[in-house]
Amino acid sequence: MLTLNFIWHMHQPSYLNEDGIMHMPWVFLHSIKDYFDMPFLVSKFENIKATFNLTPTLIEQILLYEEYKTEKDKFLILLKKDTKDLTKEEKNFIIKICKSSPYKTMVEPYERYKELYQKDILNNKELLDLEVIYLLSWTGNYLKENSEVVKELLKKGKNFTSEDKNSLIEELINFIPKILPFYKKLQEEGKISISTTPYFHPILPLLIDINVAKEADKNIKLPKNPESLKEDAILHIKKAKKLYEEIFGIKPNGFWPAEGAVDEKSIFLYIDEDIKWIATDEAILFKSLKDNNRKNLYKLYNHKGIKIVFRDHNLSDLIGFVYKFWDFEKAVNDFITHLKNINNNFENSIVSVILDGENPWEYYKNNGKDFLNKLYEEISSLDFCKTKTMDEILSTEPKNLENIKPGSWIYGNFNTWIGDEEKNKAWELIFQTKRDFKHHLNELNEDTIKQIEEEFLKSECSDWFWWYGKGHFTKFNLEFDFLFRNHLIKIYKLIGLPVPSNLYIPIAKSKNIESFVMEPKSYISPVIDGKETSFFEWLDSGLIDEEKAYTTMQKQKNIISKIYWGEDEENIYLRLDGDIKKLKGSKINIFLREKNLFSLNTDKNVYEDDCIKMAINEIVEIAIKKKCINQQLVYFRIEIQKDNNILQVLPGITELKINLNEDFKRCWFV
Structure with missing residues (x-):
């Protein structure tokens, strides 16, 4: 029997400034969208269990909304003002927040939001509409289905009044006190486990001894004149335990170390505080064992008195970073296929899927509801798989683990938080x-x-x-x-x-995004031979520099570091630069939004058909005939796939948008 261990990590940093005001609204926004909806979805399925990791910084800010309502949130304080009374600076702050949402999934579904998003200057009436439609776009599915206020305003769609805005804010803020008691109730019923994290989400090993970063990566450059912050590290754990007991009435069994960051010294701090389990990434296990055999991954380990599970990096990152681009049924089928393969190859596996429980969903259609409902439904029907909470998994016979190498969930080192x-x-x-x-x-x-x-x-x-x-x-x-x-x-x-x-x-x-994205300046017509045939052939192309804008979904450094693109009258051109040798044995999948247009095998140095030509040598060069696209505005996405695993998604932080009506007049000069 395969045990599936979901750990959904709920975290926001403290946005409180010295004035006692939260200067960013993300705790509020995720509270109305994710912090209730996620455990609610689990509660709907009889055979689904999960562990939720609630960080102290998140809990404390939720409590501030409960006690002070809108009084401690800068964004809500400004929203409650009449738009005509806002200063220019206040208006700019509101507009910046309201235009920070992912366009495809959170702006495009609302006609009024789409219309206002495109405008650079808004009058007071338009700003009021933007404020309301922004809040509605962040409102979760539970509220959309159960709140009469929300349903009425969604139906209205535009031309909102100040009374509409204030009634919506009141409805949303009054919902927040339901969140923490709901988690407590589900834990008491055995439906979920709740774990926590050191208080303000620190990289604990770095606090104890900054030199641990060099043990994880000998080439890293360390800060000057370091001080040990070990006493702070101990305080982070003690204060987290205390808050947890106050809220949930029991002591925590488990901690998710912030960013999965562990080493021997920090683990002993958890042991000293009688913590029963922690979790971290598979990279730490493979470094510690000096063996990458995946049969070692799917077990419960005991390390000097504390239990440890290791996150399946690929499965976790598929949910976090890849499936958002896919049709939800295809994504669920892919996830189930992975589970079947693990079950067929490794007996009595414990598969730990650990990721953010809040941040991925705004990039999914319908805030991930369709995907998660289908996922839980399919898992419930499997005869070889059972979901368990971490507290239940502790009864499993563990395997002994002699030592732990230092590192985090990203690349198995600490370079994301130190070194530049x-x-x-x-x-x-x-x-x-x-x-x-x-x-x-x-x-x-x-x-x-x-x-x-x-x-x-x-x-x-x-x-x-x-x-x-x-x-x-x-x-x-x-x-x-x-x-x-x-x-x-x-x-x-x-x-x-x-x-x-x-x-x-x-x-x-x-x-800003312009620091790693440059738009094309003119038509190009490169020779598709896998080489930079001349200095000039890609000179006027567009460029996305993935090295400056990389995401954290990859297990290792990006294969592709730069994407070039351009067009002429007949073709769209793409060029990929990077460690091209690592492409061997992989596929380059080219999508038009969610539609898979081409799947190109990199074992062939040259591929050509009626619609596409690709050449691989020192670089990858691709030409796609415009007649095969038959659209004027295209949004490309590229996946590098190997052995059913997605190694890289391109572009990593924006969309590759190409306007086939572009005449490049903006680039002309005399």
């Missing part, structure tokens, strides 16, 4: 602040020390380092930077010291 200029600068500011705090510790009273400890814990959240430097793109990187530095600024104010000037200087460089 911006990330290291953030660490160095924490170390600087910690040293200054220690120098003045004896001058401070107990209450002030506790406040300062809290600010340190907040500054150590993994999310700040995630967005700094290379690796990830967000329109809100400057806002995240502001929140991070303000925690350290507040510490100096609490100590009574002048704030160092470097804390007022932004760490994050302003990023």
Whole structure:
């Protein structure tokens, strides 16, 4: 019998600034869309169980909405204003938030939202409509089906009034207090298990000893003048346990270490706090065993008194990053096929599927409801598979694991959170602040020390380092930077010291999508031979630099690092650069949105038919005849597939949109 272990990780960083206001609205938005809907979907199926990991930072902010309603959320405070009373800066903030949603799945289904999304300047009436339709787009399926207020406003569609907006906000904010009691009820019924994470979601091994990053990657560049933050690491675990007991009435059995980050020293901190289980990524297991045989993955392990499961990276990332592009029935069938293959090859497997329980769904049609309902329905009917909670899995006889190598769920190292200029600068500011705090510790009273400890814990959240430097793109990187530095600024104010000037200087460089996407400048007609035949043949093409904009779905560094594209009167041209040798034995699948147009075998150096020609040598070059597309605006997506696994999705952060009516007049000059 195969045991399927879903762990849905629910996490948001603390958006609280020193003014006590949450400066970003994502806890509220996911509360009305995901935090109730996800356990509700599980509760509908008799044979489905799951584990939900609720982070303390998330729980505390949900409690703020319960107690203060809209008073602690900057976005909601502004939304409650009449649009004519907003300053220009306030309007720009609201519009930026309202235009940050994925277009295809959250904007396009609403006619009024589509219309307003395209406009650069909005009058007060249009802004009011945008505010309301944005909230409606984020409203989850449970509320859409059960709230009369939501149903009436969806039916109305546009020309909303201030009364409409205020009644919607009240309806949504009054829904939030249902969330945490619902989790508690399901746990008491044995339907779910609830685990948690160290308090402010830190990379615990880095707090204990920053040098562990070099053990995971010997080439990494470490921050200067480090300080051990081990006492903070212990506090993160103790405070998380305390909050969990207050909310759920029992002690937590399990922790999902933030980002699956583990090492020997951090694991002993969990053991010291009587934690029964943790989970991390398969890369850690294979490094620890020095054996990549997948039969080792599907087991429960015991390491020096604590139980550990290891995440199936491929299955988890298929849900997190790939299936959102597929028809939901095809996606479910693919997932079930993977389960059957595992069951046929490995006896009594424990398959751990661990991923975000909130962030993928806005990229799925219907917020993932169709996919999840079908997935749970199909799993319920399998005679070889049973879902269990982690608390139930603990009764399984474990296999002994002698040692644990350090790393996280991304590449099995810590490079996502340390090692480049911006990330290291953030660490160095924490170390600087910690040293200054220690120098003045004896001058401070107990209450002030506790406040300062809290600010340190907040500054150590993994999310700040995630967005700094290379690796990830967000329109809100400057806002995240502001929140991070303000925690350290507040510490100096609490100590009574002048704030160092470097804390007022932004760490994050302003990023936008133009930094890694360049549009075509003119027609091109390259020779399709797999080589850069001349310097000029791709000179006027468009370019997406995947190295600057890579996602985290891959188990290893991207195979394809750059995508070029362009067109002439007859053809659309694509070029892929990267580690082309690694393409051997794979397929290049080219999709027009969800329709699979071509599946190209890379074992052939040249392929040609009536619609497409591909050549592979030093680069991959592809020509697609426009007559075979028969559309004026096309959205391409490319998947690199090998042995039924998706190795890379291209582009990784935007869509490859090609306008076949483009005349390139915008590029002319005289």
